[in-house]
Amino acid sequence: MSAIPHLPALRKGRPYESLDKVQVKDHKTGEVCAEVSQVNAGIVRKDLGKISEARKALKKFTVAQLIEITAKAGESFLNGTLPLGDKGHTQSPEEYIATLSRTSGLPHIMVKRNMAKIHYAMTHMSVILNGLSRGLDMSVIDRGFGEQSGCPVAYFPTTHSLGLVMPSNSPAVNSLWLPSIALKIPVVIKPGREEPWTPFRLIQAFIAAGAPPEAFGFYPTDHEGSGEVVKLCGRNLVFGDVNIAKMYENNPRVQVHGPGWSKIIIGADKIENWREYLDVIVGSISDNGGRSCINASAVIVPKYGKEIADAIAQRLGPVEPLPADDENARLSGFANPKMADYIDAAIDNDLKIPGAEDATAKYRNGPRKVEFQGGIYLRPTIIRCDSWEHPLASREFLCPYASVVEVPQNEVLSKIGYSLIVTAITQDEAFINDLLECGDIDRLNIGPISTMKISWDQPHEGNMFEFLYKRRSIDCA
Template identity: 30%
Template sequence: MPGLISLDALGPKGTYRARNRVTVADVAGLPVADLGLVPRLFVSRTMTALHRAESLPAAERVAALARAARIFTEEVVGGLSYDAFRHTVARVSGVPLAVVREATASIAEAAERAEYMVRQPRPVGAVGDWRDPLTRDGSAVWTRRGNVFAVHAAGNHPGPHSLWLEALALGYRVAVRPSRREPFTPHRLISALRAAGFGDDQVVLLPTDHEAADGILQGADLGLVYGGDEVVRKYQGSTVLPQGPGRSKILVTADADWRDHLDTIADSVSHQGGVACINATTVLVDGDPAPLAAALAERLATLPSLPPEDEKAVLAVQPVESARAMERFLLAQAKGTTAHLGGDGVVDELSAGGAVLRPAVHELPRPDARQAGVELPFPCVWVGPWSPADGVAPLRESLVLTVFTEDEQLVDTLVEEPTISNVYLGDHPTYWIRPGVPHDGYLGEFLMRTKTVIRD
């Protein structure tokens, strides 16, 4: 269609214009881009080409990633300036523009600091190359578990595209299947990587339909997928690493006053529009949860409803139909809880098209209520009671747990709990992260292994 941004596959021999095309629309339903979907045969041949390809030497990979960061942020790529690209991502994904800016800056930082990032998960007893002098007396060497890495990317947020850059830095050839919801970020990033020196057969973009999608994972040595509980159950323990719901939580024990930490709690729920797995889904408090729920509802109710490309937007926007479906799901799930905010609905339709998903705050009757496991892609939080007698059970299966407590024995228990990935003590919001610290463990723990090398 004339006037649309053209997004084609980036295959092992360059750009490939597939005959099967789909339209990518913005939150108002207006066409923005024309995306080509490659067939299964093209996927198969591409994955074979990746296996046959040679990776750049380590130093060249690091230098190329740094160049790619500059191209990604400074140059016109695919006909779009950096500003136009970010505006398009906000308008199509519904993620607020300020959040898109922060996320894309994080992608560039991950590329610039690739050498530092890949060094963090390496065991202290291992070296990075068999030529290291330590191998003369015998040493562990940090080596890849495979050569080809596949990614089924998420479309709810640009940020996760910073993660798979680590695989490229480690010498994997990488195949990315973009989300139809937001294919712009991976298309721009891979275009920048190729312009920076990575070969066409070292990093590829493979938009596909569902039928051909599994071929990308099947053709790789290792893979990364994003999805819900069903995806986690399907791939757990396999050569594919699932990234599922975060179910991040906050706990306030009796020796802490939640009033002193309301800013952190509210920010953990609403930051980045509440779309991320590191936003707080559940808040548990030792005592009556009603006052905290009421104060949190009062705070979140003041957030404005604005189009995603507005400079002051802080809440996510979706097409009206999908927003209404999300609202119906929430109201059905919330039965048996006490609504402090959003009890009559969370959809606020915009005059320019699309609908803002406004915050919801519901009070739980007990800490193990089933709703505590319901995670939705907007500021939706369940506030419930907790006591030491409840123990760690209601806090399990958390990507992040922020804790306000003076009880060091409790902290010991939480840090040692295998199903809690990250523990933050004090006024550190659940979304806190920085380059070099693990998100859900280091990706390098999955991509790499140690092997002993001794030489004369």
């Protein structure tokens, strides 16, 4: 058995070793953690031409059976020792945590929290599907038609496969595709370069739990191959930056998970009590190392902006890198140091524009970008902006970053643009009604609720059930 694991491509669940391989390395030492077979666009095209076979394999099960399999797989994912590649290696939960940390930069404690989120989703799939389908009896999906609240209903799949172009920044994003298996839609996964571990481990857990191997495609590939996944799958989840979001913004076959621009808004009726909400604000900005689209990247207040920015900076400014296995670690390293260079330079360049101040600088006692034990880190950055028009007011970065901006309450919703999540700390009924009417907010929290809190049985950047199934009219004689 080779000392270095080899992760093959999985073509309808069957391992495929390619002559073309890439190495996944420790982000600090450069040590090779695994070799991963790469496939070209031609293989993707060939396999997706026969994807209906994978769909047939899942249709042999009822939704209820697949929910049970998903729950069993969740336990294996969290606690089991599972195959790692095709050369006889296995991976315990502890090995998964350590390896993922080494290649992605996430400290162990954050990997554990992401594992717990995935486990919860897998073991509560019936609750999730009930919420997303608004209480539909899942036997309707098995039969194709039935009744709901006394009315005839029929649903048909919008696709024979769900394509996934995954990122490397946060393992928990894999929870978004999990309902697909229970809904009998095969997945075609293009993993993130530094994070093949989570989707591969999930696939192995599903297969061990009794899911048909044919339902899983695992295709490490290049840009052209990723394009073929999106082109040939009837539905897709794509993760990326603003440019990726613009590329697919008018494509109904693609759900883009890009920047969230999530925000905390304190209403005029609650601003005098702003100190009471510091824990919620700080956690929303910094939990999960600030890497998530649901991290708050702006705090919008009617007054006291300077004082609030300073208070947040006092809490986050001193935060520094710690060893990956330290339970108190709050920062993630960068697997790609060039990304850290870019972010650091972008913030500094925009600070040259009058009207913004780095409130964390005086509490940081050093530069924003630091090296620690061979890894590159960005320390938290809180920017106080004089107006929403300043470029740094509406930026989002892959680290604990947020602006603090004073905006009159009656102007907030007309200025802030799209927000994946808004936490509005207010009891002003008129303002709450305006928030409820606002079409630019994807998820709304009313009260001091962290932007990081997710309700799995409610839509997140789209409803997965409605993405994969469409209702049709039906009548039977």
